[in-house]
Amino acid sequence: MLEHLSELMHLIARWVHLIAGIMWIGNSMLFNWLDRNLERAADARPGLVGNIWMVHSGGFYEVEKKSLEPSQMPATLHWFKWQNGITWLSGISLLILVFYMAAASTMVDPEVADISANTAVLISAASLPLAYLAYDLSWRTAIGKRPTLATLLTIAVVVAASAVYFTYFSGRAAYVHVGVLIGTLMTGNVWFVIVPSQRELIAATLEGREQDPAIGYQAKQRSIHNNYFTFPLLFIMLSGHFPSTFSHPQGWLILTVLALGSAGIRHLMNIRFTTPLWLFPAVTLFFLTGFFALLMMANRDLLGSDLPARTTPVPFGEVADIIHRRCTSCHSVTPTDNVYRSPPNGLVFDTSDQIVRKAEDIKLRAVVQKTMPLANLTGITPEERAALGAWVDQGAQGPAKGEVKP
Ligand code: HEC
Known part of the structure; x- marks a missing residue:
């Protein structure tokens, strides 16, 4: 009875996570696409940033991006934040159900580190808020005014947390934790930076003043971060199906190649309207080749090398x-x-x-x-x-x- 209950909870959490995740990432991709494809209207009406025509499911859609006068504020304004909120909450539920509740077998690997199940859970739970804090501070404080430095710090935060995961957790758990970490940074961005900026935009519009540009700028920055985090995050969430990645002795290197490579593809998709198209397949090929080269090296090294030779017949x-x-x-x-x-x-x-x-x-x-x-x-x-x-x-x-x- 109990095990069926646990499987049922697991099923519901995973299902909700997948659906909310598709809605969240899907929306975010659509809005990114819209922003990049907006056309500047010839009749530059005041407040109009751009507009676009689309055809989808039996109708034409015209979307306009604009700033509003206080009197123009619509009665109903649709927000897009709960897709993210639910994705994160269901993801954390899964983390608890799949990993915390069976930490001795899913998080601890005595060949990696001989820690107790409780220690593993503690490391995991403490790392998420700490990493968000470090990341947030590098962009919120004066350092954030120097984007290159802040970007390097962001990468350092993710790498440092990953190093902790790879030092203490099983390969599979380490991979998933890097994903949970990235998802948590993205969720923090939504709730602590982007949503507050949207509230401020609405307040400013209602009061008939300009939005504080610093707040809008920060929100844009974090939204760009989330854009680049998406592809690495999605790979990590699927990585459980690919034991040759996470069980590789240099699993962290494979993850790095895949994360940088997929963020790079995201970048190409972002700039593809201003960049030669051939870059696309070239970069994809480049990083996939690197990835498979690593895997092949691994398989050659792994096959038997560290196992005692067994030459006699095995009944x-x-x-x-x-x-x-x-x-x-x-x-x-x-x-x-x-x-x-x-x-x-x-x-x-x-x-x-x-x-x-x-x-x-x-x-x-x-x-x-x-x-x-x-x-x-x-x-x-x-x-x-x-x-x-x-x-x-x-x-x-x-x-x-x-x-x-x-
Ligand atoms: C403590 C429980 C446990 C023990 C003991 C165990 N396994 Fe597993 N096994 C699992 C779990 C959980 C999965 C699913 C997750 C995964 O694929 O890593 C799995 C998956 C597998 C798969 C992949 C199945 C598929 O359809 O993808 C194979 C093959 C496998 N185990 C073989 C073995 C062999 C061989 C042994 C003994 C040498 C063994 N297992 C011992 C828990 C266990």
Whole structure:
């Protein structure tokens, strides 16, 4: 009953997170696009910044961007802040459900750092407000008047926090935390800088005065930051599906390449109307090649290099024994693990057929990437990993005639 409740909460949080996230990022992309494509009207009416015509879903839309006289303030004004608010709140709920509540297996990796689950949660929870504070101060104080310096400081804040994550957390948790951090900076920007600036704009309009330009300028700056944060953030949120990235010994380097590369693509999309189009594929290709080069280097280094050599034949019985001692506490229809009450990803190793069918996956996760057993909770040895790898290389045979099926 309890585990179903927890799965239900998990499902709802993830679903809400995805929907709110699509709405938030989608809106933000649309407004960015609008701003870049506005046409300056020929009949320069007072207050008109620009306008644009669009066709979408069965109608023409004309949008005008303008400043208003106090008397023109509309009765209903639509805000776009809750998409962000809900994305962040559901994201934090997921952080708690997926990571904090199972920190011993999802955040701690004894091969990275032997810390307690509570320490891991503490590091995570403290890092987010601290990093936002450091980032916010670098733009709010006098330093913010020197954008290059402030930009370098911003990168330093993200890198420093990431270094902490990669020092103390499992690869997967470190990746997700960099994402949570970026998402938190973006959310702070919305609620502490951009929304207050919009309130001030409305107040200034109602009072018939100019908006304080400093406030508007800051909001624009933060909105540009959020624009560049988007693509790295979205990759990180998907990274859980790509164990070769986060389980890479230089996982932080891969993340850096992908983050800078994707922010660079965002930049090209921003300037594409003023820049030669060929830059697009060129830069994309450049960073993807770099990324795959890193991955390939990793796979060559990882394959067996740090495992004891196993050259003798590995009978299936030995494999089944390893799997049952090291894997089926989770990967079984009746798991005994305290956290995983149903088999993770539906993967089950209860019968010899199930083991043989998943031979390649077993090698990938337990031998090449070493991301299984999760946090090595079941204490698999290097010799056992080598035996699993050798068994797969030798053809992943099932039980021989007469051998007892597990
Ligand atoms: C403590 C629980 C636990 C143990 C023990 C464990 N796993 Fe996993 N396993 C998981 C979780 C959780 C996932 C899903 C998350 C992921 O893919 O990292 C998973 C996913 C996998 C996947 C990917 C499945 C897919 O469809 O993507 C493979 C393969 C795998 N485990 C193999 C193993 C092997 C082999 C062992 C033993 C050497 C093992 N696991 C031990 C928890 C565990």
